[in-house]
Amino acid sequence: MTPGERELRRARAYLNRVAEPPAPALSELVTEVGPVRAARLVGAGPLPARVAAETSARRAEDRAEADLSAIAALRGRLVVPEDAEWPAEAFACFTTPVAQADQRWRAPLALWVRGAGRLDELGERMVAMVGARAATGYGQRVATEFGYELAQDGIVVVSGAAFGIDAAAHRGALAAEGRTVAVQACGLDRAYPAAHQGLLDRIAQSGAVLSEYPPGVRPARYRFLVRNRLIAAFAAGTVVIEAGVRSGARRTASAAAALGRVVMAVPGPVSSALSVGCHLLVREEQAVLVTRAAEVVEAVGRIGADLAPGLSAPRQHTDGLSPELLAVYEALPARAPRHSEQLMRDSGVPLHRVRSALPLLELRGLVGCGVSGWHRVRPDAGRGGA
């Protein structure tokens, strides 16, 4: 590691602790001036009021070296956006206009990671499974089965390692010798819940246990909500297995929708209080109803299938687009911008699907986003003569 790299890593470690995530103003500062300069400004310099508000409580305390030593002692590592391993593709969802419009949806400044899996590789085909801690036997059976079958299909299951649905999903994936990722809401020096220390160790053997929070940080209710956005962001789709009316799982589903991800919900008996949240998601058209792992694969696979040919060798610029993506693309006039709502009306595609389609079209270079909404990108712009 060069001294420059070491300084950058130290800066990220310092910034990652100095503000409670998500820290929109600090993120903006880091984007503008880079992590090293941002760390210097936060530590000593004059700061814009918004950044000062986010960082004033902890700016005097630099525990970067201690944190880096602590993660090394756990045989873990700090992964920063400047690393090849950084899941840049997954986190592109934080840069869409919809995500940018809400200060809750900000990418992490760094990630503390324990495990054999490289984040960028794990993240290629990932599905999140979330649900109630006090799950029923039915919910846990479904979660285990889905986890098992998704893992058999080569999909990496991401969840939160909590009791109930989370643990069942991880265990299902492990039973199929698949890789799985647990996102924690505390420092990696502790297991949460403590009873899942063994489960977390097994997850780390082939997959990853990760957290936005530096070693020593304790879990807290609001950190779970903040953590949930990472679960949603990592995965192409989020499956809610069981959820009450007001539940963390439904919030994760909202995060997934805001980040343009496919949201799925598993139905259950109408007499079960823990299926009410799932049924609501379907009734409110926030989630697709899924009953089998194959339906999850189909929903997530479609996205992958759409993307893969487009990114490699497109023959015509709209080749390989699904009918839905094509409908959204064609609803955009050649020379005028449109907002999602207008595109919904013109394309007949539901709003949440329009919102997931646009970032996919952007990844293919077909559309872009400006101050007055989404617009078409000319097919050959920036592609040279080929």
Add this chain to the structure above:
Amino acid sequence: MTPGERELRRARAYLNRVAEPPAPALSELVTEVGPVRAARLVGAGPLPARVAAETSARRAEDRAEADLSAIAALRGRLVVPEDAEWPAEAFACFTTPVAQADQRWRAPLALWVRGAGRLDELGERMVAMVGARAATGYGQRVATEFGYELAQDGIVVVSGAAFGIDAAAHRGALAAEGRTVAVQACGLDRAYPAAHQGLLDRIAQSGAVLSEYPPGVRPARYRFLVRNRLIAAFAAGTVVIEAGVRSGARRTASAAAALGRVVMAVPGPVSSALSVGCHLLVREEQAVLVTRAAEVVEAVGRIGADLAPGLSAPRQHTDGLSPELLAVYEALPARAPRHSEQLMRDSGVPLHRVRSALPLLELRGLVGCGVSGWHRVRPDAGRGGA
């Protein structure tokens, strides 16, 4: 009864038996020349080839008097379209372009009825509940509960009196002292299934047991499919409680959709083979997911609420339209016709909702249908100076 009325009733009784329903060519002939002349033509005259094909097997046999005596002996009656009791409003669904395009969706030529309820009164606020005969305990509990709660809300439950879901729905309604309607696929001189003779008698006490088939006709597989369209047509909405992948209940749901009715499905455990059909209906966007009777009332009540003010005293011609009806109406240009698919794209309303919206708009006199699709009707056309 005048001699003319008697002759008309005899003609309908004859025609109702002479062809196996639905008889699209015969229906057309009756519409063109009236039942009395149609009966004479079928009995003796030259016939268009299509009508001859439908009637040749039975035209020589006139059992009208015997059938009318048989229904009288059962303390029942023949109800014909010329009667005030005829459920003309419900059966308007057979006259939409979508229904007319498919020969399966034809109104019956007459109905054999047993029971205290007048068909036109029963039909004002009706919900159909259908599902598997070999229902699970879960399905039967849900059907009974929905039947009970809908009846308490003054809604008439219509079903087929079969084992399983049908019987549970009727029983639930009866338990709440509500009125319920059973549509049979055989002559009313027999109970089908025979074990439900007592149930059918109870249904007839306050509601109605009815059939398109004259006394003596035996139930047959294809008659159940034909019968199902009547269940769908009577009700403003059809709820599928439990259904396998290929099931009569799903066919009834298709009929309901084709007839512009709200289709609803109740979810269940993903591990239950009898919930697969319900989940498919939701996944394929053919049905709205419902988990409580109140959600059924909401879905059906909205339609009633939309209609009621419109039919009585409209102040502005689009007053009282729901946002969705308004969206469909406004997607129609002032002077050009449109097909449902175009209206779907322009309004952003899903196709099956567009198809249920158009007949409602037609009932309000706002739209009409011609050979090139749906068109706006000028607000004051045919309304006089007021």
